[in-house]
Amino acid sequence: MRGIALAVAGLLVCSAAAQAQQATIKSVSGEAEMKAAPSTAFVAATVGAKLKSGDYIMTGFDSSVVLAFEDNSEVTVSQLTQLRIDEFLKAENRAKTQLYLRVGTVQAKVKHTAAVRSDFSVVTPTCTASVRGSEERVSFLPGFGTTVEYLEGLGVAQDARGQTVLLRANDTAKVSHAGSMSTPGDVAQSVVVTDLSPAGSETGERNASMGFNRLAVRPDSDPTNPNSIVGRVGSDSNRSILIFRYELLPSTNGSPTTAR
């Protein structure tokens, strides 16, 4: 009984910590439809309508929709696009948004503020594109694959094989239908073989990041440190294979520190 009570309390704490958010349809041009998650019926999309996790939005020919998210991100859904909101959560100073682009083109403008850090990504069948306080355009057209263009700021694109690249403004990454990426960007995520302390150890993560990638990292006191282990591929008694995720920080001359 006590265990159940603890579990319920834990769930309440979790739900309070990470709350599901809604996106609002800011404008509609032409024909657009939306589908609320449990329903199977599409209805006409109207200005002011709310979308939550699991909902679909679809645009017709020569049509577009602008979605406004509560973390001040804005997404323009272009013509002939089918998009699903996979995740939209807000927890304390972080907002996580994940969109699934089934077909078509979206342009996302993500704003970081001091109060809220946005973790914004667009997933297609062949690629995942993350936006870090910048503007990107992602299109997935079957037969041609995914194209990720960064119009402003920095971002990261990862193909279906796990290859990850860093993209700057005006960089474009193309991921073929088969899942291989071609891009001018730098590798921004690494699979590292190391003998670090277990995942979750802040010191270990930081040392590894610095040792393997010579990155500038934020000081311990910074609560918004985004560097973390995002996956553990395997380990034995002496070694662990870890996947690190990190954010690039501006170097002293103003240009971003690269991963190499």
Place this chain on the structure above:
Amino acid sequence: MRSGRGILRYAFLAIVLGGVGVAPAHGQSSFFREVVLKPRASQADGVRMVSILLSRRTGDLESDTEFLKNQSIMPRDWKPDANAQLSKGWASYLLVRALGVRGGVGARVMGWTKRRAYQELVNLQIMPAKGGEHAKLTGPEVITLLDRSSGYRARERARNSTEVAKTGGKKPEGKSE
């Protein structure tokens, strides 16, 4: 006063219409919803796609076919079949004519064939290059074709209007649009 049978008829209609849902009957929206799920597109989908490109938002196979034949886009002797799979060559032929693509020397001298049309659209990056003109299109690829075709048309219009502006209002020679 209405008869009981009449009231029943209205009640039945209300149930049927209610069952359809509140979604309005968007001709093109229902087409996009369905075609994206199809592993193989049909010739009817190809006809609908080209009709939408030419701003014909609603229609069935018969009326769309007649429309395309009247526009001299589809040859008179073609009989689109709703059950026949849509080949890349078949769709390409309709698209080059709908877009007013002039093509190379071969197309200009001997006219369009499905093969020539397919190769031209691959060159213009409208058609995915994988397979030949006999390869079949999937439903999602039909959406790709429509998106890329409208992009091509927009670029051509912008280019032509720029050239018209440069030539002082005269339409540049050799332009199809």
